[in-house]
Amino acid sequence: MTAPGWVGYFGLERTPFGKRIAARDLFARPAHAEAVARINFCVAESALGVVTGDVGAGKTVAARAAVAGLDPTRHQVIYIANPAFGTRGLYVTIVRALGGEPRYQRAELMVQAADLLAAEEAERHRRVVLIVDEAHLLEPAQLEELRLLTNAEMDSASAFAGILLGQPTLNRQLRMGTFAALDQRIVTRYAVRGMDIGESAAYLRHHLALAGRAEPLFADDAIARLHRVSGGLPRALNNAATAALIAAAGDAKHIVDDHCAKKAVAELTRD
Known part of the structure; x- marks a missing residue:
């Protein structure tokens, strides 16, 4: 792609403020480093974490930086850019990402997703990292399904690490009484400031x-x-x-x- 004329005018080699930047070249600041550290903790512990911030604060950038540091032979990352696809869509995305063909019946699909998540850790020795962007758009039913997916080994473990990225309204939504069971499973929260x-x-x-x-x-x-x-x-x-x-x-x-x-x-x- 040809760079705009003003790029050469200022002696630049490329557009300086575009999206296409390698993870290693991302600007490091304390808020970014803290968000990456929280995400890495969740991955290491197979835990659920929430990172919030205003539009454009750098939540997704922090997740991208954290993912770039993961060993792909030991981690399977499932990134959901937009969760506005209902509860079935959540299970279908997980099943397809783990190499399965989604079953038609919802009850069977739920079991299939749970089995594939468990097998990824137990048989392939890879930790699934589920990153849900725009998580403030999650419907109440989706949040409940997410809670159910975190149950493993009689609620003593989780079969995946979950990272919810969203606007500040996400925290208020999670703290509503109806989501108390899911809220209690969140081990770390961080708000990315400007x-x-x-x-x-x-x-x-x-x-x-x-x-x-x-x-x-x-x-x-x-x-x-x-x-x-x-x-x-x-x-x-x-x-x-x-x-x-x-x-x-x-x-x-x-x-x-x-x-x-x-x-x-x-x-x-x-x-």
């Missing part, structure tokens, strides 16, 4: 360096404005920084100043 201004500045420098630019490109006042409008959320900061770069190139400037940042913010917030 970056502070120092982290936002370091984030911009990090991604520019990955794209081949070592010299400063954003003025301090531009960074401050982009940080404010993005709330320190990586995805929003990516969009704001890209818009500011385009504005600077359009004005034939070689440094993104506050004027360019202001133009970018106006463009992004325009109705």
Whole structure:
């Protein structure tokens, strides 16, 4: 894919704030490292954990970093990007990921999923890691089925590690009385917050360096404005920084100043 003209204008080798970045090159910050550590703990203990945060806070990025560090010969990762497929969809996804052909009858499908999960650990010596993104969209019936799947060996063990990634409403939903049994099975919870201004500045420098630019490109006042409008959320900061770069190139400037940042913010917030 051909890079936009402004990429070469700033001496960059590629677009600096895109999604396609290797897990090893992800920007490391305390919140990210803490989320990865919580996920790794759940994997090691075959436990259930919850990672929440606003849209674009970096929940999925943390999960991707954690998965990248797992030994694929000892772990089977099942990633569900969107759980809006009903209770049957949950079982079907698990069965297919573990190499089975889903049975038609729901009762048989439930047993099939449980058996395949148990066999993966007992026979293949691989731990299943089930990651459910957008978990705040899970229906009450799906949450109950998830609880049932965690029962193993008379409720003394779980046949898989489960990671629920979702918006802050997920925690409030889980703490409703009807989900008490599932809530009690959650061994760790972590909320990924937005970056502070120092982290936002370091984030911009990090991604520019990955794209081949070592010299400063954003003025301090531009960074401050982009940080404010993005709330320190990586995805929003990516969009704001890209818009500011385009504005600077359009004005034939070689440094993104506050004027360019202001133009970018106006463009992004325009109705």
